Amino acid sequence: MSRQHEILPSIGIIGGGVAGLVTAISLQDAGYDVHLYEKTEGLGKETCSWFAGGMIAPWCERDGADDLVRDRGVESLSWWAHHYDGVQQQGSLVLSAARDRSEILRFSRRTQQHETIDEARIAALEPALAGRFREGLFYPKESHLDPRFALPALEQHFLKAGGAVKRGYEVVADELKEDIIVDCRGFAARDDLPRLRGVRGEMIRIHSAEVNFTRPVRLLHPRQPVYIVPRAHGVLMVGATSIESDSHAPVTVRSAYDLLEAVQRLHPALGEANIIEVSAGVRPAYPDNLPDIEQKGRVIYANGLYRHGFLLSPWCARKVVELIGKQEGKAA
Amino acid sequence: MPLGLYGSEVSSRFLLGTARYPSPAMLEEAIREAGVDIVTVSLRRESLGIDGTQKGSGQAFWSLIRETGARILPNTAGCHSVREAVTTAHMAREVMGTNWIKLEVIADDMALNPDVFGLVEAARILTEEGFSVFPYTTADLGVGERLLQAGCQVLMPWAAPIGSGQGLSDINALKAYRQHFATTTLIIDAGIGRPSQAADAMEMGYDAVLLNSAVARAGDPVLMARAFALAIEAGRAAYKADPIEPYLGAMPSSPLTGMASLS
Numbered sequence: 287m288s289r290q291h292e293i294l295p296s297i298g299i300i301g302g303g304v305a306g307l308v309t310a311i312s313l314q315d316a317g318y319d320v321h322l323y324e325k326t327e328g329l330g331k332e333t334c335s336w337f338a339g340g341m342i343a344p345w346c347e348r349d350g351a352d353d354l355v356r357d358r359g360v361e362s363l364s365w366w367a368h369h370y371d372g373v374q375q376q377g378s379l380v381l382s383a384a385r386d387r388s389e390i391l392r393f394s395r396r397t398q399q400h401e402t403i404d405e406a407r408i409a410a411l412e413p414a415l416a417g418r419f420r421e422g423l424f425y426p427k428e429s430h431l432d433p434r435f436a437l438p439a440l441e442q443h444f445l446k447a448g449g450a451v452k453r454g455y456e457v458v459a460d461e462l463k464e465d466i467i468v469d470c471r472g473f474a475a476r477d478d479l480p481r482l483r484g485v486r487g488e489m490i491r492i493h494s495a496e497v498n499f500t501r502p503v504r505l506l507h508p509r510q511p512v513y514i515v516p517r518a519h520g521v522l523m524v525g526a527t528s529i530e531s532d533s534h535a536p537v538t539v540r541s542a543y544d545l546l547e548a549v550q551r552l553h554p555a556l557g558e559a560n561i562i563e564v565s566a567g568v569r570p571a572y573p574d575n576l577p578d579i580e581q582k583g584r585v586i587y588a589n590g591l592y593r594h595g596f597l598l599s600p601w602c603a604r605k606v607v608e609l610i611g612k613q614e615g616k617a618a
Numbered sequence: 619m620p621l622g623l624y625g626s627e628v629s630s631r632f633l634l635g636t637a638r639y640p641s642p643a644m645l646e647e648a649i650r651e652a653g654v655d656i657v658t659v660s661l662r663r664e665s666l667g668i669d670g671t672q673k674g675s676g677q678a679f680w681s682l683i684r685e686t687g688a689r690i691l692p693n694t695a696g697c698h699s700v701r702e703a704v705t706t707a708h709m710a711r712e713v714m715g716t717n718w719i720k721l722e723v724i725a726d727d728m729a730l731n732p733d734v735f736g737l738v739e740a741a742r743i744l745t746e747e748g749f750s751v752f753p754y755t756t757a758d759l760g761v762g763e764r765l766l767q768a769g770c771q772v773l774m775p776w777a778a779p780i781g782s783g784q785g786l787s788d789i790n791a792l793k794a795y796r797q798h799f800a801t802t803t804l805i806i807d808a809g810i811g812r813p814s815q816a817a818d819a820m821e822m823g824y825d826a827v828l829l830n831s832a833v834a835r836a837g838d839p840v841l842m843a844r845a846f847a848l849a850i851e852a853g854r855a856a857y858k859a860d861p862i863e864p865y866l867g868a869m870p871s872s873p874l875t876g877m878a879s880l881s
Contacts, residue, residue: 350835351640396837483642483678508781533675573682575641 294318295614298464300457302326304335304433304595305588305602306470307440310449311369312603313468313610320449321464325456329437334472336433337489337567339515339525340596341502342366343378343428345399347597354576355594356398358601363429365600370439373431376501379411380423383551389506390421400425414497414553430502432517433596459585466613467585468606473532473570475589479580482589484532484568488541489525491517492549494559498522505552512548521562524549528593537564569593577602579609586610621826623803624718624750624771626689628655631820632850633691633805635830636660639839642682648833648843649686657688658720658828660695661706661713680713691752693720698733700740707744719744720752720774720807720828730780734761738768745769754807757791759798766802773799774807774828777819781831783811786818796823813842813849820853821861 294317299310302324310322326332341347344359366373380400382389394402400423409416411424445451459467469475473484499516515523527541542564550557572578572590577598580587586609588602620627634654639645649657659680683690692710697703700723707719723740725733732755741751745768753765757775765773775795778784786792787809796804805826806819816827827850836842 350638352644392835483682484675486675529676530679531675532678571641572643573641573646574643 295465295610296463297321297466297468297610298323298459298462299468299470300324300459300462301470301472301474302329302437302441302451302453303333303470303472304338304437304599305472305591306468307437307444308365308599309468309470309588309603309606310444311440311447312600312607314444314447314449316607316611318610320444322444322449322451323457323462324451324453327454329434329441331565331567333437334487334567334569335437335595337487337526337565338433338595339489339502339513339523340431340433340436341378341428341513341515342373342430342597343425343502344597345397345425346378346380346428346504347594348397349393351594352574352576355598358576359594359597361604362597362600363427366429366431366436366596369443370431370436372435372439373429374501375429377411377424377426378428378430378502378504379408380425380504380506381408381415381419381552382506384420386507387421389508389511390423393506394423397423397425399427411501412499412503414499415503418553428502430515431596435518436596465584466610469585469587470589472589472591473568475570475587478582479587479589481572482570483530483573485571485592486527486529486531486533486566486568487525487593488527488529488537488545488564488566489523490537490542490545490549490561490565491521491523491563492556492559493519493521493562494556495520496555496558497553503552505548507548510544510548512545512552514549514552522549522556522559526593532568534566534568537566569595579605581609621803623656623752628689629653630655630847631826631854632816632847633658633826633828634688634833634843635828636683637830638834642679644839645834646682646686647840649688651840652833652843652847654843654847655689656691657683657686658691658693658830659683659714660693661710662696689718690714690716691718691720692716693754694722696724697722698724698727700736700743703736703740704743707740707749711749717748718750718752720754722754732756732776734758737761738764741765741770742768752805757788757795759795762795762799762802766799772803772805774805776808777806777815778809780808782809783832784809785811785815789818792819792824793822813845816846817849817853817856820850821856823857826850 297318297320299322310320313320344356348356403424405420476482502515504513524545571592575592577590633656694703694706703723723733723736725731751770778787803825807828810829833843
């Protein structure tokens, strides 16, 4: 790296979820000396990224979202491929029951970079689904990862490249000595960001010895669309509800029923799978459900990643790097 | 002429649901773009999540809706019994500070059709308690009569099942309904998919249209909200302008008498 730490401002990042880690590494890539502060001892269920699907699916995510989610999400495909070697580049599959064919038509009109595929092609891609669906959409450029492996790997990557991580106690921006502070606390920053709200998401993890997939499968349904993302060792992650509430209460019967009913509709043999986890988290969102960067004094808030933490954090981090780049002279 | 609803007057005849938009910001823009005066809000999980033990957990979304300035018509979507619907209406009055209630008592969870017996009973209870009830009902005349006897001053027959976008699936029944309840305020509630269908209903003399999915799930909800506003306005104007009746055969649009003699 040609840039010298001495002439660049030092950066402190608060929050060790996907937003914090991706921002930390992006700033490190740009030559800055970065310290990351995270209140929890280890990565886990206090971070909403822990419950994420981990789909890098800019085209599929366009459905039910703004065009900007796609436009800002495309760059994350290469970001993740460059920074984490566990990315599965297998594309994604979108299906619907025959009676919900209108959902496939709508989805296909609304999204790009897909191929319409028939029964034989579906069976070739996902043998477990042979004979179950006549038509589907395949998005060959999309990828996915397991957040529970990707986040620790990013932290190791950051440490190896000279970054410092302080875990286990809560810090306040005012007390930190770094020149610039980037606040990536997600919904915990609510008191500083009045426009931020919480959107509850619920997910379930199951283990099946019989049925597994190679890529995320989305089952469209007019009421409760569900996605299933394969993890290692026969585990499947099923998600996710989206409820206008910042409650951390346990998953409701209704949500669990909706998610599990869809799973069994995707494949009856999944009815024999074991439920290994049922969790709820709260996503941070702005009124337009898009991330935003906002600066107050020496604190930059990067927040509002909503359902798109893994998809949009590289864009968000790049914007933070650009913002700091413009201020280098002033801050140092 | 403004639309009168339980002693209040509103200028827009387009009532909009608030669920399933890509974002609250897009909902707000749709309300503004379409000039909507009344929005309906569910107290259940889809929006506020204020039932059960987690009171107040949906405050942020609720504040965003209030900021739009639209009048709130709370609804009892997802209620399957008289008791549930009445309790939800009480909660709505307490939380939202209005005695207006869009009353839904659902019979079947898949079909989302109204349980008309429960509906009439809940309407009677709520009217006696001072609520202004907007009942989501079928196009059945007898049920409509019972709802009026129960104290409703507005009837809201469905055009087709909720969220189906099928449009006016029984157009003759809806015409008969309008004719039968000639002096009652009638609002089409549910089943509308396209602006042309809303315009049809308004041309038939319906007083207003209420919908949600057709806008919320459109590719561009804001543009679709505007399209519906225009269609509803056009349909209302056409109704008031007294359209011509269809005629078997052609009718020249230029006068045939008094033609100039060119020979």
